[in-house]
Amino acid sequence: MALLSIFKHALMISFFVFVMMLLVDFIDTASRKQMSDLIKGGQWRQYFLASFLGSTPGCLGAFMNVSLYVHGMISFGAIVGGMIATSGDEAFVMLTQFPGVALALFGLLFVAGLLCAWISDKFITRMGVIPCESCLEAHCEHCISSGDEAERIADIFRLTNLFENFRSLSFTRFLLLVLIASFLVLVALGIIGPSVWNWKRITFIVLCLGSLYIAIIVSEHYLHDHIWDHIIKRHLFQIFLWSFGALLFVHMGLAYWNLKAFIHAHMLWILVIGAILGIVPESGPHLIFVMMYAQGLIPFSVLFTASFVQDGHGMLPLLSYSIKDSLLIKAFNLVFGLTIGGGLLALGF
Numbered sequence: 023m024a025l026l027s028i029f030k031h032a033l034m035i036s037f038f039v040f041v042m043m044l045l046v047d048f049i050d051t052a053s054r055k056q057m058s059d060l061i062k063g064g065q066w067r068q069y070f071l072a073s074f075l076g077s078t079p080g081c082l083g084a085f086m087n088v089s090l091y092v093h094g095m096i097s098f099g100a101i102v103g104g105m106i107a108t109s110g111d112e113a114f115v116m117l118t119q120f121p122g123v124a125l126a127l128f129g130l131l132f133v134a135g136l137l138c139a140w141i142s143d144k145f146i147t148r149m150g151v152i153p154c155e156s157c158l159e160a161h162c163e164h165c166i167s168s169g170d171e172a173e174r175i176a177d178i179f180r181l182t183n184l185f186e187n188f189r190s191l192s193f194t195r196f197l198l199l200v201l202i203a204s205f206l207v208l209v210a211l212g213i214i215g216p217s218v219w220n221w222k223r224i225t226f227i228v229l230c231l232g233s234l235y236i237a238i239i240v241s242e243h244y245l246h247d248h249i250w251d252h253i254i255k256r257h258l259f260q261i262f263l264w265s266f267g268a269l270l271f272v273h274m275g276l277a278y279w280n281l282k283a284f285i286h287a288h289m290l291w292i293l294v295i296g297a298i299l300g301i302v303p304e305s306g307p308h309l310i311f312v313m314m315y316a317q318g319l320i321p322f323s324v325l326f327t328a329s330f331v332q333d334g335h336g337m338l339p340l341l342s343y344s345i346k347d348s349l350l351i352k353a354f355n356l357v358f359g360l361t362i363g364g365g366l367l368a369l370g371f
Contacts, residue, residue, distance in 0.1 A: 024273060032266035034214050037205050038226065039114040039261050041233045043080050043253050048236050065097065065143070066136075072100040073135035076107030076336075077128050079117065084108045084336025092340070098146050098347070101340075102354050103139025107131045110334015111261055112308045119316040127322075127329060134330065138358045146350075184238060194250055198237045206230040264309045271310060285319050293324045293367055297359050300331025301352050308332045323371045327363025331355050 072090075075083035087104040090096045096104075109116070109131065116124035187195065208214040209226045216223040237249070285292055296311050308328050315325040333355075341348045 025270075028266060028269045028273060030214055032262055032269055035115050035118055036258060036262040037214075038118050038229070039111055040253060040258050041202075041229045042114045042117070043111070044233045044236060044249060045229070047080075047248055047253065048240075065100075066140075068096045068100040069103050069136050069139040072096050072104035073107040073132050073139065076104035076135060076333075077132045079109070079113035080111055080334075084110075084333055088336070088340045092344075097139075097143050098350075099139040099141070099143030102142040102351050103135035103137075105135075105333040105336055105351055106138055106330055106355055106358065107135035108333040108336045109329050110308070110332060110336065112312055112329070112332075112334065115261075115309060115312055119312065123315075123322070127326060130326065131329060134358070134362065138354070141358075142354050145354075187238060192242060192245075195237065195242075195245055198245070198249065199234065202230060202234045202237060206234065269313055271313075285314070289321070289324070289367065290364075292320060293327050293363055294360070296324055296328035297331045297356055297363065300328055300333075300359065301356060302332070321367065321371060323363050323366035323369075326366060326371075327359050330359035330363060 072087050075087055077083070084105060087096065087101050091098075091101040107128075109128065113124070113128065116127065205214070206227065209223060209230065212218070212223070215226055237245070240249070296308075299311075300308065311320065311325055311328040314320045315322070331352075337348055337351070340351075
């Protein structure tokens with residue numbers, strides 16, 4: 023019975039993450055050029071927009087920051103701030119578990135990103151380090167959309183798109199529509215998610231309807247490259263496994279081991295471990311800390327530190343262009359995260 027409950031909880035989290043990633047990717051692709059133009063400008067404009075992009079849930083904002091950085095459009099400090107503000111795919115999970123605290127966390131990470139960006143630029147200049155020496159040209163296949171795709175998305179309200187897509191319905195589109203519609207029915211019946219009609223169930227249904235519309239209207243190129251190959255294949259299955267594993271870990275720890283007493287007796291080490299795990303350029307390990315916070319096992323300071331250092335998949339594109347810069351950014355984030363997080367823990371947060 024407990025395993026079934028954990029499975030349904032993990033399934034709800036994973037599908038919510040999928041829907042949110044789909045909506046964010048769609049909006050981000052539709053406004054890509056405008057966002058790129060906005061980020062060019064003065065130093066503080068770079069800090070503000072890089073941190074803002076990092077604050078957006080998922081890895082797309084971080085990917086865009088990397089693309090801009092390797093093109094020399096933002097400074098080293100700006101990408102440090104952007105990565106600090108980034109919470110990766112775990113941001114969507116936090117929004118499902120504790121939305122109010124999650125929004126406050128994103129706001130604090132955004133402000134921290136601004137301040138640490140300025141400090142990083144000052145420090146890197148005094149060190150005499152020239153960042154991104156090996157980054158000559160950037161390309162992120164999942165972040166840069168073609169002109170044809172942008173034009174297609176600009177015409178999403180044309181009714182002819184509906185008829186064109188259904189006239190030659192592909193198996194991928196059919197399968198995606200069945201999956202979204204099935205989840206919509208399960209949520210509406212209360213089998214998955216809230217068992218009563220409340221704002222959460224209504225929100226899930228509205229988001230499902232929005233994702234259903236996107237799955238119907240977008241082109242085959244967008245459907246395969248952005249939704250199927252990127253979001254579903256690269257993210258969704260891993261998120262489900264990590265969510266299920268994290269929930270099972272917390273459940274087993276509370277049921278068969280005095281996990282709560284152990285954590286409270288070693289809180290400082292838990293904070294340090296959270297920061298060190300944040301170095302790994304992967305979405306997933308941080309979910310353990312998200313679930314522990316949701317269960318009241320760790321304070322906000324530990325969640326803040328783990329979120330501060332980790333950046334989901336955001337660092338992966340930069341690793342292919344400059345390992346030195348990737349290590350520098352992670353080093354700055356680790357030092358800043360441990361300093362600020364340790365201060366919050368000492369203050370009792």
